[in-house]
Amino acid sequence: TFTLWCNSVAALYFWCSAGVSAGDLLLGGAPARLRSVAGVLWEITFPMAFLVNLVVTFVLIPMVKKQGALEKLAIMLRWRPLVLHNGFVLMAACEAALAAPQVRWSRLPSIVLFGLAYVLFAWGLWLKTGVFHYFFLDPRYAKAPLALAALLLLLAGLYALGSLAISIAAESWAAKAAIV
DSSP, X not given: OHHXXXXXXXXXXXXXXXXXXXXHHHHSSXXXXXXXXXXXXXXXXXXXXXXXXXXXXXXXXXXXXXXTOHHHHHHHTSHHHHIIIIIHHHHHHHHHHHTOOOOOGGGHHHHHHHHHHHHHXXXXXXXXXXXXXXXXXXXXXXXXXXXXXXXXXXXXXXXXXXXXXXXXXXXXXXXXXXXX
């Protein structure tokens, strides 16, 4: 699922960041390529953490609840899914507040490409299994094009807001607290 994709990118980001920190401490500087990869991974992780949390909280859970699928809702509210959704956004918010890694506008296409890669993956998975994990990605859903456009706009908005918040947080403890 998209949640696992995003959490995997976050894990890669933290490993690369650890490598950057180790390089800075032990070698007097991390390799520029590793620093750049960590930056791109962060710029995907940060807005995606909020996107995942918002979609699960305000779209998927209410939809499952409305359908009366209480067993499915119980599964969504177990520890692991809660950590993958809520823990993910908390981790990203803490990283943004404490480390304030940059989010550069020039890398906005990276998150768009990441999202499009997932859409293509979802369609390929559907061709193989006949299953869509998210109804709004199903091209048979009448509002799928509108849903994809709305997700892209939300993602761009989260990217912009995140970029602004992190740049302010780099200078202000109050802004750091507001992010978390």
